[in-house]
Amino acid sequence: xxxxxxxxxxxxxxxxxxxxxxxxxxxxxxxxxxxxxxxxxxxxxxxxxxxxxxxxxxxxxxxxxxxxxxxxxxxxxxxxxxxxxxxxxxxxxxxxxxxxxxxxxxxxxxxxxxxxxxxxxxxxxxxxxxxxxxxxxxxxxxxxxxxxxxxxxxxxxxxxxxxxxxxxxxxxxxxxxxxxxxxxxxxxxxxxxxxxxxxxxxxxxxxxxxxxxxxxxxxxxxxxxxxxxxxxxxxxxxxxxxxxxxxxxxxxxxxxxxxxxxxxxxxxxxxxxxxxxxxxxxxxxxxxxxxxxxxxxxxxxxxxxxxxxxxxxxxxxxxxxxxxxxxxxxxxxxxxxxxxxxxxxx
Numbered sequence: 109x110x111x112x113x114x115x116x117x118x119x120x121x122x123x124x125x126x127x128x129x130x131x132x133x134x135x136x137x138x139x140x141x142x143x144x145x146x147x148x149x150x151x152x153x154x155x156x157x158x159x160x161x162x163x164x165x166x167x168x169x170x171x172x173x174x175x176x177x178x179x180x181x182x183x184x185x186x187x188x189x190x191x192x193x194x195x196x197x198x199x200x201x202x203x204x205x206x207x208x209x210x211x212x213x214x215x216x217x218x219x220x221x222x223x224x225x226x227x228x229x230x231x232x233x234x235x236x237x238x239x240x241x242x243x244x245x246x247x248x249x250x251x252x253x254x255x256x257x258x259x260x261x262x263x264x265x266x267x268x269x270x271x272x273x274x275x276x277x278x279x280x281x282x283x284x285x286x287x288x289x290x291x292x293x294x295x296x297x298x299x300x301x302x303x304x305x306x307x308x309x310x311x312x313x314x315x316x317x318x319x320x321x322x323x324x325x326x327x328x329x330x331x332x333x334x335x336x337x338x339x340x341x342x343x344x345x346x347x348x349x350x351x352x353x354x355x356x357x358x359x360x361x362x363x364x365x366x367x368x369x370x371x372x373x374x375x376x377x378x379x380x381x382x383x384x385x386x387x388x389x390x391x392x393x394x395x396x397x398x399x400x401x402x403x404x405x406x407x408x409x410x411x412x413x414x415x416x417x418x419x420x421x422x423x424x425x426x427x428x429x430x431x432x433x434x435x436x437x438x439x440x441x442x443x444x445x446x447x448x449x450x451x452x453x454x
Contacts, residue, residue, distance in 0.1 A: 112442065113226050113362045114449040118428050121275055124452070130273060131421045131433060137268055138420060139235055141261035143212060146254065148237055151199060153213035156186040162395030163198070165191040165334065171221045188218045191414050193337040194397045196238035197374060201400075201407050210239030215414065224438065226362055226429045227419065231436040238412030246373050246409065248318070248344050251351055252286055254411055255316045258355065258369065259284040262420070269424045276426055280357060281313035288318045288348045289330035301330045302365075309358040309365035319350025320370075322386075335383035336392060338372035342379050359423055366423060371413020377402050429453060 122130060142148065156176075157163040164173055164187050173187040189195070192215050199211060215236040222228050241250065263280060270278045287295075287308060296304045308315050321333030321340030331354075333340055338352035352372020359366040375383060380401055384390045392398050401407045418433045429446055431438055431453035438446075438453055446453050 111225065112445060113364070113428070114445075114451070115361045115428050118361070118450045120428075120432065120450075120452065121426050122273060126273065127425060127427075127432065130269065130425045133272060134265060134269060134421050134424055135417060138261060138265045139212070141264055142235060142237065142258065142415070145257040145261050146210060146212075146237065146239055147208060148210045148212040148239065151203075151211045151213050153192050153215055153236060154189065154195065155216060156188045157195060159185040159187045160395070162336070162392060162397040163194050164189055165193045165337065171219060174218045174220055189215065190217055190219060191215060191232075191234070192236040193334075193374075193412065193414075196236060196412055197337075197407050197410050198397065198400070200238055200240055200410060205240050205408070207240045207242050207408075210237060210410070210412070212237035214417075224442065227366060227422075229418070229430050229434060229436045231434055233417045233434065234414040235417060236412070236414050238410050240408045241373070241411050243409060245411075246339075246342070246351060246376070248346065248351065251318070251353070251373055251411070252316075255284060255286075255353075255355060255371070258371075258415065259314065262368070265420070266424060273425075276424070279360070284314040284316055284355070285312040286316050286318060288346070288350070289320055289353075290324045290348055292317060293324050293326065293330070304330075305356055305365040305367075306358075309356050312358075314355075314357045315365075316353050316355050318353040319348055320353055321383075322349050335375075335387035335389055336380060336398060337374055338370075339375045339379045339383075340372070341383050341386065357423065361426060361428055366419060367416075368419055368423075369413050369415045371411070373411045374409070375401070376409060377405065 175185050175187050177183040177185055213236050215234050217232040266278050266280050270276050292304050296307050320330050340350045340352050343349050354367050355369040356365045356367050418430050421433045422430050429451050435454045
């Protein structure tokens with residue numbers, strides 16, 4: 109369990125009933141704005157996938173997926189998804205989605221190795237989305253435009269919430285800023301990556317950090333990323349590397365940056381081979397998903413990511429703990445400590 113943050117004198121702005129009404133309002137309105145802005149249609153996503161096909165998201169490469177044997181399939185093992193990064197790309201191919209359009213789905217996951225705190229839960233709920241792109245759109249400019257569209261949906265949702273609940277005042281900045289992880293490292297050379305995120309978000313309010321996963325000038329990545337979905341290694345027009353990143357906002361109640369979305373332009377065959385080699389994971393090239401991309405070549409180029417549902421609701425409704433938004437399992441000492449500080453966990 110990580111260190112908890114207890115805002116001084118905290119009391120929820122909304123009671124339990126209004127909180128539940130607010131959650132419904134946010135989820136319904138935001139996903140419609142997201143779908144309209146990015147030209148996405150809703151599809152049904154899986155809770156689990158077969159093990160051994162390379163379909164699950166490996167996140168930073170160390171989390172263990174929750175697995176179970178399927179009794180009616182001779183004990184074949186399934187994995188509860190971490191996210192649907194690869195599954196979505198297969199779905200784009202199967203549904204023959206044209207360039208400029210895409211899909212989104214409600215993704216529910218269990219991350220058993222998560223360190224629990226104000227923002228992290230065993231239960232993950234997010235909107236997973238994926239959009240087909242053309243070769244000429246594999247650029248930083250296209251990435252930035254997509255991030256701005258997502259941020260505009262966030263601003264519209266914030267306005268609606270403040271209209272419905274006037275006690276919740278808008279606080280997001282009017283625009284999102286962009287910085288590469290290497291530029292951020294040079295700006296704050298004495299800080300850790302998480303401290304850099306806090307520093308830049310405190311200054312600018314809402315920031316998209318580009319190029320997460322590849323080694324920076326000090327030989328270390330800003331954060332780890334699996335080698336087989338986001339493209340974090342392609343050299344771009346600014347002379348740096350990476351076509352992916354994280355969208356973060358400064359959240360005053362906790363005095364820290366909050367990651368809302370991890371997203372990016374996905375690997376093409378060249379980037380996949382390069383990143384598997386850099387990560388020492390070249391054996392993955394034999395897996396089903398990877399063969400579809402590297403050998404068959406029938407997977408479309410795409411951009412995609414995940415947007416945290418409970419985290420969005422948490423910041424809009426100005427909560428101190430994600431457990432005020434979603435039902436999960438928490439250590440008893442955390443429940444007691446939160447209760448002692450006026451934070452009611454569901």
